[in-house]
Amino acid sequence: MLAVYFDQPGGPENLYLKDVAKPVPGPGEVLLRVAASALNRADVLQRRGQYSPPAGASSILGLEASGHVAEVGPGCQGPWREGLPAMALLAGGGQAEYVAVPEGHLMPVPHGLTLTQAAAIPEAWLTAFQLLHVVGRVKAGDTVLIHAGSSGVGTAAVQLARQAGAVPLVTAGSQDKIAAVEKLGATAGFNYREGDFSVATLEFTQGAGANIILDCIGGSYWEKNVACLAPDGRWVLYGLLGGAEVHGELLSKLLAKRGSLLTSLLRSRDKKYKAELVAAFTRQILPYFDQTKPRALRPVVDTVYPLRQVADAHAYMEQNKNLGKIVLEVASGP
Ligand SMILES: NC(=O)c1ccc[n+]([C@@H]2O[C@H](COP(=O)([O-])OP(=O)(O)OC[C@H]3O[C@@H](n4cnc5c(N)ncnc54)[C@H](OP(=O)(O)O)[C@@H]3O)[C@@H](O)[C@H]2O)c1
Missing domain, CATH: 3.40.50.720 (NAD(P)-binding Rossmann-like Domain)
Structure with a gap:
């Protein structure tokens, strides 16, 4: 599969798409075919060599993604089935064609939102939810x-x-x-x-x-x-x-x-903590994203780039130009 990659820490020009092994979902994990992933400051810091992924996390950039379930790993207990749309909180790996996710870190896509919009929810909103509540x-x-x-x-x-x-x-x-x-x-x-x-x-x-x-x-x-x-x-x-x-x-x-x-740091939290946070957010907040309801919550998407323009997306964020989220579309292909 194709994934955003860099060989040396440094500027956005170091980023490129590399053919890497497709992840295999382990016990309790689901494989997501990624439609979109959003950019976070953590991606910029990691690219510069200033923020290492936590132990056991993918070294590929990308803390959030949306897409469709491609495969359900052994021992999964939840409702996820092949083909269902979902969005996911990730410790890394979202800026690729596939990512393996603990099943408890997946959420349904709110009614009325596209997968591109949904990709802008998990990391930013779960962080804000955690900070406030x-x-x-x-x-x-x-x-x-x-x-x-x-x-x-x-x-x-x-x-x-x-x-x-x-x-x-x-x-x-x-x-x-x-x-x-x-x-x-x-x-x-x-x-x-x-x-x-x-x-x-x-x-x-x-x-x-x-x-x-x-x-x-x-x-x-x-x-x-x-x-x-x-x-x-x-x-x-x-x-x-x-x-x-x-x-x-x-x-x-x-x-x-x-x-x-x-x-507060979210990325370094363990899987159980994240699963509980995702469950609380899904229960308490996600219903308010229903776009058919008045005053619905909504992810603010500033710009959408195809994955092959990931370097431009990083440069744009580093110039503080975005108002809301920068989304990378993956499924449309490089
Ligand atoms: N602890 C956690 O769990 C966690 C999780 C997610 C994100 N974060 C942190 O949350 C922050 C926001 O992340 P994001 O991805 O949402 O960012 P973002 O969309 O890239 O926005 C960051 C904005 O901060 C402002 N800014 C940048 N440098 C500044 C400075 N020196 N002084 C004042 N304002 C400055 C800029 O807006 P202006 O034009 O207004 O200056 C910039 O557009 C980052 O620090 C990130 O590391 C932490």
């Missing part, structure tokens, strides 16, 4: 400040926060991105290039601050984050786009707020 314990009325509000994860988190009855505020690097995310349900947005988002957050909340901050930026934002965190607030760190270094009195400032700094 499992780690951040969001409740109605909470103010949730979501950094990189126009990212794949951000566009999911805004919709899920709104659905939970919380008040989503976002940061983003352009007015266009803020306007688009406000249309998705953000109550207000702050352009971090033009002003101090912590001042804007405190102004907006009349001094109360954010009860939850979803932070994939890290180092460059720490001081502003702690400045606009509400007393007893939860600051959920899940990425380091702004670096990992902290210089200053983080601990005293955090202690003064009785704030909690929580961290």
